Amino acid sequence: MSEITKQSLSELVKNIKDKNLSSEEVTKAFIDRSEKSKELNAYITENYSSALENAKKFDQKPNLELKLPGIPMAVKDLFCTKDIRTTAGSKILGNFVPTYESTVTQNLWDEGAILIGKLNCDEFAMGSSNETSFFGNVQNPIDKNLVPGGSSGGSASAVAGQLTPVTIGTDTGGSIRQPASFTGTVGLKPTYGSCSRYGIVAFASSLDQAGPMAQNVKDCALLQEVISTYDPKDSTSIEFKRNEYSKELTNNIKGKKIGIPKEYRVEGMPKEIEDLWQKGIEFAKDCGAQIVDITLPHTSYALPTYYIVAPAEASSNLARYDGVKYGFRAKGENLTDMYEKTRSEGFGDEVQRRIMIGTYVLSSGYYDAYYLKAQKIRKLIKNDFDEAYKKVDAILTPSTPSSAFKIGEKKDDPVSMYLNDIFTVPVNLAGLPGISIPAGHDTNGYPLGLQIIGKAFDEQSILNIAYAMEEKIKFKNKITDWWIK
Amino acid sequence: MSIDLKTIKHISKLSRISVDEQKADKLADDLNSIFKFIEKLNELKTDNVEPLTSVAETNLKLRTDEVKSKDIRDQIIKNSPQDNEDYFVVPKVIE
Numbered sequence: 001m002s003e004i005t006k007q008s009l010s011e012l013v014k015n016i017k018d019k020n021l022s023s024e025e026v027t028k029a030f031i032d033r034s035e036k037s038k039e040l041n042a043y044i045t046e047n048y049s050s051a052l053e054n055a056k057k058f059d060q061k062p063n064l065e066l067k068l069p070g071i072p073m074a075v076k077d078l079f080c081t082k083d084i085r086t087t088a089g090s091k092i093l094g095n096f097v098p099t100y101e102s103t104v105t106q107n108l109w110d111e112g113a114i115l116i117g118k119l120n121c122d123e124f125a126m127g128s129s130n131e132t133s134f135f136g137n138v139q140n141p142i143d144k145n146l147v148p149g150g151s152s153g154g155s156a157s158a159v160a161g162q163l164t165p166v167t168i169g170t171d172t173g174g175s176i177r178q179p180a181s182f183t184g185t186v187g188l189k190p191t192y193g194s195c196s197r198y199g200i201v202a203f204a205s206s207l208d209q210a211g212p213m214a215q216n217v218k219d220c221a222l223l224q225e226v227i228s229t230y231d232p233k234d235s236t237s238i239e240f241k242r243n244e245y246s247k248e249l250t251n252n253i254k255g256k257k258i259g260i261p262k263e264y265r266v267e268g269m270p271k272e273i274e275d276l277w278q279k280g281i282e283f284a285k286d287c288g289a290q291i292v293d294i295t296l297p298h299t300s301y302a303l304p305t306y307y308i309v310a311p312a313e314a315s316s317n318l319a320r321y322d323g324v325k326y327g328f329r330a331k332g333e334n335l336t337d338m339y340e341k342t343r344s345e346g347f348g349d350e351v352q353r354r355i356m357i358g359t360y361v362l363s364s365g366y367y368d369a370y371y372l373k374a375q376k377i378r379k380l381i382k383n384d385f386d387e388a389y390k391k392v393d394a395i396l397t398p399s400t401p402s403s404a405f406k407i408g409e410k411k412d413d414p415v416s417m418y419l420n421d422i423f424t425v426p427v428n429l430a431g432l433p434g435i436s437i438p439a440g441h442d443t444n445g446y447p448l449g450l451q452i453i454g455k456a457f458d459e460q461s462i463l464n465i466a467y468a469m470e471e472k473i474k475f476k477n478k479i480t481d482w483w484i485k
Numbered sequence: 486m487s488i489d490l491k492t493i494k495h496i497s498k499l500s501r502i503s504v505d506e507q508k509a510d511k512l513a514d515d516l517n518s519i520f521k522f523i524e525k526l527n528e529l530k531t532d533n534v535e536p537l538t539s540v541a542e543t544n545l546k547l548r549t550d551e552v553k554s555k556d557i558r559d560q561i562i563k564n565s566p567q568d569n570e571d572y573f574v575v576p577k578v579i580e
Contacts, residue, residue, distance in 0.1 A: 414519060
């Protein structure tokens, strides 16, 4: 048996079920490695001692029928966890201890998983490099001073660095898929309405979705099957037939039609991304898929549309942080002064920027020109996908327009940072599922990802395609444990 | 179109975020570059397009209006920034 932290989720589940390993052994191994990995700054809050207690409790009366029996797991610090601090990477929630549990995390614990900690992320999930977190940068295990992507940067770093066997993140414009791509891991953004948003700190409510991040496609499928449930507590949760994704996973994708959208060949795209995409097309063909050229004519409008819709919703959602009911409060001379100082001192620069954009596009006289216009173009973007799916079962694109960049490289240029999400944002606007799988390396040896986009509620097809391609690609992450002394 | 300092002051007031002069300058620069990027949307004619407000094409479900969380006052007060047993305390509002 290989070293515990090197095992995949599926291997760990099997070893616990076969009684080769106890939950305590597994939990201890991931805690030990997390302790040695402080330099990555992947955690905001550790839950080690109570995790060990829970593991011991599990071992005393193990329920081996569960899907995640005694499996330790750290999750993005955007999910409310009862009695455990939840910060969303923000100073304004720095001392917030929820009195309730998010549905998605509750689903994990109900299947036997054990929380080992809360993972770093961009403040309120707004960012593509984890540099907006109040709790500091996260290092990418691939190389020192490289961003892990964002906003689920701590999550991606923790999975790639094997601090947790799997994790869950959230994805509003690419926040699962882009960091997965930057760290050589697998990340799935499910269909809007698949996973409950109850108890997730809200960013942009019409776009936010929780999803799994893992070392491989099978683990991702297993986790998706646990977290995706209909939830009356989320009014946009949708009732549909949810598969047992991991059981129904197959590498037989013969005859599946995979679309290649020409508009994703963007100006200035590095040759290595173009080459990776070509390689992906060849792998898909090798798997028996049929390649079809398609067009998504409004692709180039997706990012500007997103930067109206998301900030607008954020400015409204974040109005609740006023220093009155919970969170940080600054001293003020009067009520308004208290509000203004609380929000000015409590929110970081990027969050303030987005609240300002959102407030502006929703303000009197500008609503029609910006917000309504963006909603109309969002419709055109969704129509593009609806048209394409008359001809194909899934769509293959690169996940990101580049590999991971250096910490600080894009921090002072918001627009160049936003361009990171050019291939992922359209998927959120249309509410579709998308998965990023590692598919190659650039000249520095940094991982590059391919994205497979599916029809709404058809997570199974993209998981199958990803599973089949993963077998052909045989990706190996180049991680040297440089951060462990 | 360009966003001037007066507009920044106005948005900052609407969003209840205090902004000093230095920060206002930086915000104006940032917002101008972001809006320049957003202007691209004006290339498209959208007069006859229905706006998309939600991708979930189902109607919101009705449910019975019943109390499910009872006696949770202490839980609600628990995270309040200023301790008080019964109320949220704010700076004096009425002189």
